Amino acid sequence: MTGTNTENTADNGVNVEALIGAREALTEAPEAAQFKWRTSSKWMNGTHSKTTISSFFGLGEEQSRGKEFSVETDHPEVFAAEDNAPTPVEVVLAGLAGCLAAGVAAVAQHRGVQLRSVEATIEGDMDIQGILGIDEEVRNGFGDIRVQFDIDADASEDDIKAIVAQSQKRSAVFDLVTNPTNVFVNVN
Amino acid sequence: MNNIATVIIGAGQAGLAMSKHLADRSVEHVLLERGEVANSWRTERWDSLKLLTPNWQSRLPGYSYEGNNPDGYMDMKQVISFLDKYSERIAAPVECQTNVHSVKPVDKGYLVSTNRGEWQCEKLVLANGACNIASVPKFAADLPSDIESITPLQYRNPDQLPDGGVLVVGASATGLQLAMEIQASGRQVTICVGEHVRVPRVYRGRDIKWWMDVAGVLDMDYQEVDDINRARRVPSLQLAGSENRDTMDLNAVEAIGVRKVGRLAGIRDGKAMFSGSLANVCALADLKMNRLLDTLDEWATENDMDRKVEEPHRFEATRIDEKSTLGMDLAAEGIKSVIWATGFRPDYSWLDVPVFDRKGRIRHDGGVAEVPGLYVMGLPFLRRRKSSLIDGVGDDAKILSDHLHSALYSKAA
Numbered sequence: 001m002t003g004t005n006t007e008n009t010a011d012n013g014v015n016v017e018a019l020i021g022a023r024e025a026l027t028e029a030p031e032a033a034q035f036k037w038r039t040s041s042k043w044m045n046g047t048h049s050k051t052t053i054s055s056f057f058g059l060g061e062e063q064s065r066g067k068e069f070s071v072e073t074d075h076p077e078v079f080a081a082e083d084n085a086p087t088p089v090e091v092v093l094a095g096l097a098g099c100l101a102a103g104v105a106a107v108a109q110h111r112g113v114q115l116r117s118v119e120a121t122i123e124g125d126m127d128i129q130g131i132l133g134i135d136e137e138v139r140n141g142f143g144d145i146r147v148q149f150d151i152d153a154d155a156s157e158d159d160i161k162a163i164v165a166q167s168q169k170r171s172a173v174f175d176l177v178t179n180p181t182n183v184f185v186n187v188n
Numbered sequence: 189m190n191n192i193a194t195v196i197i198g199a200g201q202a203g204l205a206m207s208k209h210l211a212d213r214s215v216e217h218v219l220l221e222r223g224e225v226a227n228s229w230r231t232e233r234w235d236s237l238k239l240l241t242p243n244w245q246s247r248l249p250g251y252s253y254e255g256n257n258p259d260g261y262m263d264m265k266q267v268i269s270f271l272d273k274y275s276e277r278i279a280a281p282v283e284c285q286t287n288v289h290s291v292k293p294v295d296k297g298y299l300v301s302t303n304r305g306e307w308q309c310e311k312l313v314l315a316n317g318a319c320n321i322a323s324v325p326k327f328a329a330d331l332p333s334d335i336e337s338i339t340p341l342q343y344r345n346p347d348q349l350p351d352g353g354v355l356v357v358g359a360s361a362t363g364l365q366l367a368m369e370i371q372a373s374g375r376q377v378t379i380c381v382g383e384h385v386r387v388p389r390v391y392r393g394r395d396i397k398w399w400m401d402v403a404g405v406l407d408m409d410y411q412e413v414d415d416i417n418r419a420r421r422v423p424s425l426q427l428a429g430s431e432n433r434d435t436m437d438l439n440a441v442e443a444i445g446v447r448k449v450g451r452l453a454g455i456r457d458g459k460a461m462f463s464g465s466l467a468n469v470c471a472l473a474d475l476k477m478n479r480l481l482d483t484l485d486e487w488a489t490e491n492d493m494d495r496k497v498e499e500p501h502r503f504e505a506t507r508i509d510e511k512s513t514l515g516m517d518l519a520a521e522g523i524k525s526v527i528w529a530t531g532f533r534p535d536y537s538w539l540d541v542p543v544f545d546r547k548g549r550i551r552h553d554g555g556v557a558e559v560p561g562l563y564v565m566g567l568p569f570l571r572r573r574k575s576s577l578i579d580g581v582g583d584d585a586k587i588l589s590d591h592l593h594s595a596l597y598s599k600a601a
Contacts, residue, residue, distance in 0.1 A: 162472075169468065169469075174468075178450070179463050
């Protein structure tokens with residue numbers, strides 16, 4: 001409904017040309033597409049941990065971003081904890097929200113759709129009988145996760161839905177919460 | 189050793205259409221066919237399969253359906269007879285029972301070795317089909333050994349399956365058709381649903397293929413497509429050629445009792461794990477179908493067709509069960525067989541020519557391979573969206589035979 005002449009006017013702050021360029025380059029050099037993401041965490045006390053995030057590997061070499069981020073996790077008082085920080089599962093939901101919103105912005109820009117606001121609220125169901133070991137049949141992780149998007153943009157309702165659907169299709173965090181992943185834990 | 193200008197490998201619709209165009213251009217050629225004309229249609233299809241395209245759409249260069257049921261769908265016998273007659277009518281120079289063992293580049297051409305001798309040619313056309321091998325995910329090897337594992341190339345009818353539950357992996361044309369007939373045979377079917385393309389069989393009173401034909405959707409050129417590599421990987425439309433023209437979608441298969449789960453993500457310790465992306469792949473397919481219908485409606489209005497067809501409407505969204513299962517203990521659920529309806533790919537194992545990309549696909553530009561004198565036909569979206577249809581090989585053969593012909597005769601200059 002916005003016509004085809006808007007493709008160069010939408011600015012959601014995403015450098016789509018660079019992404020498309022990277023896609024073409026990595027199609028020819030798939031080894032450069034192999035990334036490794038890393039975090040290092042340190043237990044503080046109780047259920048409180050502090051994770052630092054800095055370098056990663058990608059495009060065939062170590063990538064130093066010259067700064068360090070930190071994410072803290074703890075548990076709320078109903079778990080008899082000190083509630084210094086969000087629970088780890090809330091951080092996972094934050095990761096899902098951030099990943100989907102980034103995808104929405106990129107897909108919208110690629111389709112020439114100007115976004116005015118994108119808000120997402122996420123709720124994940126959890127039966128804590130799993131983590132407490134009360135019922136072996138209850139899984140530890142989320143039951144269902146529901147994402148509610150409110151998006152104001154220059155596009156029809158169906159076009160917005162298609163952008164959100166495409167964002168899920170291309171989302172790393174959506175994939176890792178919906179599909180199994182091998183996890184190897186070693187102790188030094 | 190036979191010397192000839194052009195060898196075509198495969199005498200199905202693509203090879204025959206090319207043969208017709210080469211004959212029209214007086215290019216000497218031979219078709220090498222491992223079996224008989226229309227061999228894949230004869231030997232690698234299940235019993236109930238009918239063409240997904242209506243009879244009127246079976247059009248080849250200088251030949252088309254001549255029966256009295258233009259809106260019906262050919263069964264395999266009819267397809268074989270249709271292609272047999274075409275082969276006779278154009279007097280295609282087919283060498284049957286000629287199995288190609290290897291193709292090697294030689295000076296100014298190719299050496300084709302078969303069980304019936306060698307052919308050396310300047311130009312080589314690969315028309316051996318897009319569906320020679322069933323693509324099966326690696327984790328198929330993790331299936332417990334007491335569960336039967338079969339591909340659609342081996343499947344003929346439900347009678348060959350053990351009694352008990354059946355897991356059908358894949359929900360495109362093949363997966364849905366097999367799910368329906370196996371469920372109807374009294375076996376409980378569970379279907380694993382990844383990305384798929386949903387379309388109605390009939391829209392506004394006309395076959396969806398009619399709409400896609402008249403509105404130019406099937407003629408879409410590969411150079412006009414935003415991302416041709418992606419377009420070439422799009423799964424087959426969820427269609428079946430049934431006489432009553434029923435729509436075959438996930439709602440329809442669930443209505444007869446088939447259980448729907450997410451994409452099969454892996455098998456471990458006898459447990460199948462399904463992706464939680466089911467709601468999204470269904471939403472993607474519904475949205476994409478509606479975009480197609482919007483395009484068709486716009487075409488109808490622009491072309492004054494609105495009063496000649498029924499009113500526009502939309503179909504019920506794919507029903508999503510909030511409690512769709514994420515894991516299944518295959519033994520406990522009584523699963524006795526798994527059918528891998530996870531796509532097909534061509535077999536080029538005999539092609540000893542450096543023309544492949546890292547995924548084993550031939551590098552080509554609209555059928556003109558990236559090595560001299562080599563052409564490929566019949567692949568999805570080779571030149572147009574219809575390239576893999578019987579109706580599509582004629583236009584491709586016309587353009588590629590022009591290219592081949594001028595390449596043959598420009599060398600002298």
